Amino acid sequence: MFYLFHDLDPLLQASGHRYLVPRLSRAELEGLLGKFGQDSQKIEDSVLIGCSNQQEAWFALDLGLKSASSVRASLPRAEMEAELGGSFVKLRQAVFQLNSADSSLLFTAQAPPLCLQAQALLRWHDGHQFCSRSGQPTQKNMAGSKRLCPANKIIYYPQMAPVVITLVSDGARCLLARQSAFPKGLYSALAGFCDIGESVEDAVQREVAEEVGLEVEDIQYSASQHWPFPNSSLMIACHATVKPGHTEIQVNLKELEAAAWFGLDEVTAALRRKGSFAQQQGEASPLLLPPKLAIAHHMIKKWVEKQSGSPLTA
Ligand SMILES: [Zn+2]
Numbered sequence: 001m002f003y004l005f006h007d008l009d010p011l012l013q014a015s016g017h018r019y020l021v022p023r024l025s026r027a028e029l030e031g032l033l034g035k036f037g038q039d040s041q042k043i044e045d046s047v048l049i050g051c052s053n054q055q056e057a058w059f060a061l062d063l064g065l066k067s068a069s070s071v072r073a074s075l076p077r078a079e080m081e082a083e084l085g086g087s088f089v090k091l092r093q094a095v096f097q098l099n100s101a102d103s104s105l106l107f108t109a110q111a112p113p114l115c116l117q118a119q120a121l122l123r124w125h126d127g128h129q130f131c132s133r134s135g136q137p138t139q140k141n142m143a144g145s146k147r148l149c150p151a152n153k154i155i156y157y158p159q160m161a162p163v164v165i166t167l168v169s170d171g172a173r174c175l176l177a178r179q180s181a182f183p184k185g186l187y188s189a190l191a192g193f194c195d196i197g198e199s200v201e202d203a204v205q206r207e208v209a210e211e212v213g214l215e216v217e218d219i220q221y222s223a224s225q226h227w228p229f230p231n232s233s234l235m236i237a238c239h240a241t242v243k244p245g246h247t248e249i250q251v252n253l254k255e256l257e258a259a260a261w262f263g264l265d266e267v268t269a270a271l272r273r274k275g276s277f278a279q280q281q282g283e284a285s286p287l288l289l290p291p292k293l294a295i296a297h298h299m300i301k302k303w304v305e306k307q308s309g310s311p312l313t314a
Pocket residue numbers: 131132133134135136149150151152153154
């Protein structure tokens with residue numbers, strides 16, 4: 001089965017205010033390509049992203065990207081959308097538009113974040129079409145798990161960049177921050193890339209100090225998640241506590257637009273709020289939290305449950 005993308009935007013079908021992720025059989029895909037004057041060669045550009053319990057292989061194929069090593073042209077977006085009865089939607093937009101109850105739909109009956117993983121792999125291939133040593137075109141292996149430079153035999157493997165994401169607490173409140181690029185009203189935990197040579201603990205302490213001028217201790221690993229934005233990250237979620245008595249925030253305005261301490265009641269109310277992101281933005285709400293697809297959502301929920309001593313009921 002094939003999941004389709006166009007310039008890294010997944011094909012989604014709106015169903016009411018929900019999105020479904022359609023997939024095509026090989027025969028359907030060949031039929032589609034034929035209608036646009038392409039032969040089945042284009043299918044060789046696809047990458048393997050997983051398989052079902054019944055050993056049915058899942059592939060992702062980008063119909064918009066043009067590969068440097070092939071003469072195959074990109075296919076027209078609007079005409080393909082009309083033919084497929086769906087739209088190629090910006091993935092970040094899809095992630096934020098889905099309301100919490102619907103977010104599982106992006107992954108319906110599929111291994112967890114298949115759409116996110118597929119986009120990350122397609123983007124990696126698009127960005128590694130040339131060998132960084134010889135400058136020659138690289139070749140994808142059949143599955144798409146690596147690329148080879150035929151000139152000097154260097155093999156390139158897809159990589160993720162480690163990012164620490166930290167929810168800082170002072171014992172009663174948690175610290176949330178926003179970047180100017182975030183959707184209006186959205187606050188999240190602090191995040192930053194690990195530098196070469198750093199441990200996770202080093203990176204947490206440095207990022208918190210750089211972004212809000214606080215010293216933290218008692219760093220606890222919580223969970224991890226692949227995240228395709230901005231460029232395939234491995235998000236490593238940690239909880240940390242600020243050193244007692246040192247809670248005054250100094251926001252680094254080069255990295256953040258704002259940062260503040262939030263109390264349990266306010267954060268709990270924001271987590272419980274119903275409706276899609278866009279609907280919530282319309283309300284006179286001071287605080288929006290990341291969607292369920294994002295690990296930050298789960299860290300904040302975990303903190304709320306620990307503070308209140310009971311599971312959060314939606
Ligand atoms: Zn090379």
